Amino acid sequence: EKGGFDHFMLKEIYEQPSVIKDTYRGRLLADQGLIKLGGLEDHIQKFVNADRIIIIGCGTSWHAGLVAEYIFEDLARIPVEVEYASEFRYRNPIITEKDVVIAISQSGETADTLAAIKLAKSKGAFVYGVCNVVGSTISRETHSGSYTHAGPEIGVASTKAFTTQITVLTLIALKLASVKGTISYRDYNIYLQELELIPEKVEKALLSNEHIKTVGEVFKNARNFLYLGRGYNFPVALEGALKLKEISYIHAEGYPAAEMKHGPIALIDEEMPVVVIAVNSNHYDKVVSNIQEIKSRKGVIIAIVSEGDTTVKEMADYVIEVPNTPESLTPLITTIPLQLLSYHIAVMLNRNVDQPRNLAKSVTVE
Ligand code: F6R
Numbered sequence: 328e329k330g331g332f333d334h335f336m337l338k339e340i341y342e343q344p345s346v347i348k349d350t351y352r353g354r355l356l357a358d359q360g361l362i363k364l365g366g367l368e369d370h371i372q373k374f375v376n377a378d379r380i381i382i383i384g385c386g387t388s389w390h391a392g393l394v395a396e397y398i399f400e401d402l403a404r405i406p407v408e409v410e411y412a413s414e415f416r417y418r419n420p421i422i423t424e425k426d427v428v429i430a431i432s433q434s435g436e437t438a439d440t441l442a443a444i445k446l447a448k449s450k451g452a453f454v455y456g457v458c459n460v461v462g463s464t465i466s467r468e469t470h471s472g473s474y475t476h477a478g479p480e481i482g483v484a485s486t487k488a489f490t491t492q493i494t495v496l497t498l499i500a501l502k503l504a505s506v507k508g509t510i511s512y513r514d515y516n517i518y519l520q521e522l523e524l525i526p527e528k529v530e531k532a533l534l535s536n537e538h539i540k541t542v543g544e545v546f547k548n549a550r551n552f553l554y555l556g557r558g559y560n561f562p563v564a565l566e567g568a569l570k571l572k573e574i575s576y577i578h579a580e581g582y583p584a585a586e587m588k589h590g591p592i593a594l595i596d597e598e599m600p601v602v603v604i605a606v607n608s609n610h611y612d613k614v615v616s617n618i619q620e621i622k623s624r625k626g627v628i629i630a631i632v633s634e635g636d637t638t639v640k641e642m643a644d645y646v647i648e649v650p651n652t653p654e655s656l657t658p659l660i661t662t663i664p665l666q667l668l669s670y671h672i673a674v675m676l677n678r679n680v681d682q683p684r685n686l687a688k689s690v691t692v693e
Pocket residue numbers: 385386387388431432433434435436437440483484485486569573688689690
């Protein structure tokens with residue numbers, strides 16, 4: 328049942344090339360320049376006329392929402408707010424009929440997300456679901472939606488659900504951008520083609536598995552980790568830290584790299600591994616300066632870099648290369664080494680990788 332893998336988590340990490348493809352199959356028609364998402368097309372005016380989109384979710388699904396915020400605002404120019412469902416439901420939020428709410432949930436059963444959906448519906452908002460489990464409560468409670476096609480996710484730590492959520496949300500953003508005319512025909516087509524290349528790039532990123540294991544070996548006894556990223560890769564830093572915490576029980580924090588100097592830089596010393604996502608992007612030079620700041624305080628850098636990188640390679644203590652892709656698609660690639668790093672560390676520490684202590688796969692109580 329684990330398909331020859333030692334754990335479901337590892338199997339599910341390795342399924343990502345195929346389930347990302349399953350998630351866009353029949354929806355992404357790059358040669359025709361088309362995106363087909365029935366659940367979205369039936370309600371496209373709701374989205375086009377929305378004052379804003381509110382994205383709600385918990386845990387890893389909330390991180391996928393944060394990635395979506397960048398891509399929706401960047402490409403479709405629709406204001407987006409992302410909120411933990413557990414906070415949203417209790418803070419008397421302002422919601423109107425002109426709001427579209429996107430609820431993200433792998434299981435489709437998360438109690439806080441479900442309660443937030445009910446609240447939004449009671450205020451007249453249109454609610455769109457991005458769920459993995461077909462026929463789940465959230466998929467039934469939402470007005471419309473698009474499923475991720477990740478297949479059953481057994482490992483408690485969410486992996487393939489995250490990348491397929493980002494895949495669906497990217498398709499939605501691109502569709503809205505083309506309908507609204509906020510993206511050029513040329514860029515739109517480039518994105519469609521680049522999305523189709525993601526599965527093979529994820530496959531390539533997985534080839535670093537053995538190298539990542541050796542990096543994990545070096546740091547398995549660290550007591551704290553920092554994860555840093557900027558822009559699209561800030562949410563990836565949060566997700567990397569969450570993965571490490573939940574399965575290895577090592578304390579980890581994700582931060583936007585620029586926030587370092589506002590506090591966390593005080594933590595840096597020669598004991599502190601800092602995982603920095605430093606792939607090609609608009610922020611590359613800024614990330615390089617952040618790495619310099621950490622190095623000058625003797626921090627130990629594990630950098631995720633793009634193929635062909637030279638600058639960060641010279642500065643970092645350990646380097647993990649990933650294939651190049653347009654910046655807005657990088658989370659689909661940069662997430663992969665972080666999943667593997669946490670997996671290997673947890674295995675080396677003899678943790679129960681698939682069923683970490685205190686956690687459940689579906690959080691049906693608040
Ligand atoms: C993290 C994890 C949790 C879930 C969260 C939401 O690896 O598994 O943080 O992401 O409980 O669950 P869903 O997406 O089922 O609503």
